[in-house]
Amino acid sequence: MSTTTLKKKNSFSIGQYSYILICLVLFAAYWIINGRMSLKLFTNIFMYHSAIIGVLGLGMGMIIITGDIDLSVGAILSCIASFACVIFNLLVLANVPSGLVITITVLFCIVGGTLLGFVNGAMIGKLKLPAFIVTLATQLIYRSVSKYACNIIDNSVTGGTGSGNVYKLLNGPARDGMYAFGNRDLFGALPYIGLLFLVIAVILIYISTSTKYGKRLYAIGSNAKAAHMAGVNVEWNRTSVFTITGLLCGIGAIMWLGQQSGVDPSTAGVSNEMYAIAAVVLGGIAMSGGKGRMLGIVFGTFSYTLIDKIINAMNVSSLVNDSIKGAILLVAIVIQVLGPQLRKKHGE
């Protein structure tokens, strides 16, 4: 038997909130390295740049809580954004009013993302295939489909120029609308996409803490056999978290199109699954499932963005960026994982 900490869940201890501490430390580090801070910079980090990884991370977090993993989130985002771009352009070329263009594009992203997520979920939940392999495979498929389509679809529709390996939203009022959503701020201070991220976070935090569905996810991650014996429909609940994550990837695709006005299918969302996992782990959620809070992911995402920003501010060669990022991640996770263990050894 292992010496698990069985301390009261309700009693307050800093250990439970170490993700906030890490986030604060990183923020201070950034401030020092960058030398200045402003409201604009603040919302830029915590809202504008955190939105997409945050949304993917929230989905990833739910999946990890049930004890699984999803390696296809970045590929779903890129694939959906690519085809959304094509649909957008076709509608613009057909002179559809811009409001309708945006509505259809947004709906496409949501429905398309949900569907791709459901495909993952059905294979993992219903057919009981291992999530790691299934989502690795669908990652390859989704990404290659969007790359291939880019190559064979005419440039006038993809919106790309020259050799044309990217998708671009065609200019016009519809594109401006998308751009405004992706880059403007509410009250001149709060980026819309950041607000959307926070709203989604609040909803998912509520679901995870206060609904029966949320508790079932923890039950499955904690002991799937026991959950099954207690009447929980493990197959369906597993399918559902992957589906929800697909939906969140679709929303991520909308954010991406708004921010960038286009997608390069060979780079968009690449490694985003890893960033999302990093955000989840920085948020104090155990990879083994059954433990952790969705609130942690919000801070985990902030921490992740801060690490990114710190590296930019340090102005080092882009080739060593990832080494530094990896090192900071390791340190943060060592604090997160080993901290509580050390405390336990020396008596609580």
Add this chain to the structure above:
Amino acid sequence: MDEILQMRNIHKAFVGVKVLKGVDLTIGRGEVHALLGENGAGKSTLMNILTGVYSMDEGQVIFDGEDISNCSIRESEDKGIAFVHQELSLFNDLKVYENIFFNKELTTKGGSLKKNEMIAKCREVFEKLGVDIDPSVTVEHLTASEKQTLEIAKAIFFEAKLLILDEPTTALSNAEIDHLFQIIENLKAEGKSFIFISHKMPEIFRIADRYTVLRNGEFIKAGNIAETNAQEVTSTMVGATFSNAEIYRTRELGEPILEMRALDGKDFHDVSLSVRRGEVLALTGLQGAGCSELMQCVFGELPSFSGTIAVEGEELTKNTIHLAMKRKIAYLPTNRRERSAMPDLSILENMYISEHTLSGKKPIINRASEIAKYDAQKENLSIKAEHYSDLILSLSGGNQQKVFFARWLNTDAEILLLDNPTQGIDVGAKAEIYKLILKLAESGKTIVINSQEIPEIQRVADRCVVFYSGRIVKTLPHDQITEHTVMMYATNAAEDSEE
């Protein structure tokens, strides 16, 4: 007396809650020492301290003349203390010999494993213990009792001088218990000492030489088993004079509510049974006789079966757990750790989870009403717990079992299938559970209980159905249930003496 172990004035608190308050324990060399106490008295905690799983706050441990206070798990193993846990701790995915040699693998100088040698050594020990297990089979394929013996074999292997058996018999059949006791007797003759924890009185009086009683984390009494009796020991444990009075009363039974006709599955054959509303029906038989599998089938856990199951006259053609639950069937499984406990969830969450799968139409949790329901169950089953938001594993084994009982009572089921429901529950609480079962039956609930403890069946059952290798061999009415008759049919010894 030649003492192998002395624990003196042991204190331990978990986050401020005092669990052990100055406990003494002295074990003589070559004796079987029963450690007794109610659920949550602190028995497992004391053993966890002895073996280095937990550290103590105060006290002294002397083993074989050496002070080993606050040693590590590894050190206590090296000194010769082996702990067979209440919740078995084998690696299901590893092979038998890999489990035995886990972390102590025999290797060549180059570091590669000496597989054949390890397997051969296992065979040797198994033979000596009279155990029939193939060392190269994967542990998940073993039965509960084989796993138990494997744990003991593991201890013997590394020349333990003191073996701690924490409720070793909860998952064993009577024949397997006999076998285990034979092993214990043999090892005792070789001079090994045992600490034996159990809630089954008859067992204790059969195997133990001396005993120590704990109550609420305090040392109450120690003495020779020969100089006491079950009644006295029980009162010492419980604190008041314990009443073992007959509580069974004949009741008016209702119409048939659960009917099985020609039910056939992998482990049971041609089972036809009709259970009436308000009845307490006991199923019994040797390990593997099919009682547990039959229950699981009714609960929808074994989807492939032929024949019919009808609930309140309505036939189930397809059965899943959810459908069964909607028909108001509940099933309390055996093997708590694997099939009931969600270790990362709190006591409250562990309790309400099943009811929530039925009330999914109201998706939001009403905390206040859940807590009220928990408090009611806690009172009802006298669950000993600090706070509902503590993790389930912070409870003693018996109290965990009560929470899972509460989980199913909370679903308002009409038909309760209880698979070895009193596993790990202390005598006092057992009596309360029997009372509860009869109270539930009186209020119109139907109860099917699978048990191998015949005294238990005698106390609650209206009828007892005896199984032998998947088939019903005999149905006994309440007044014919005796240890002797049940065993006769369960071992199929009655075949020629009677039709």
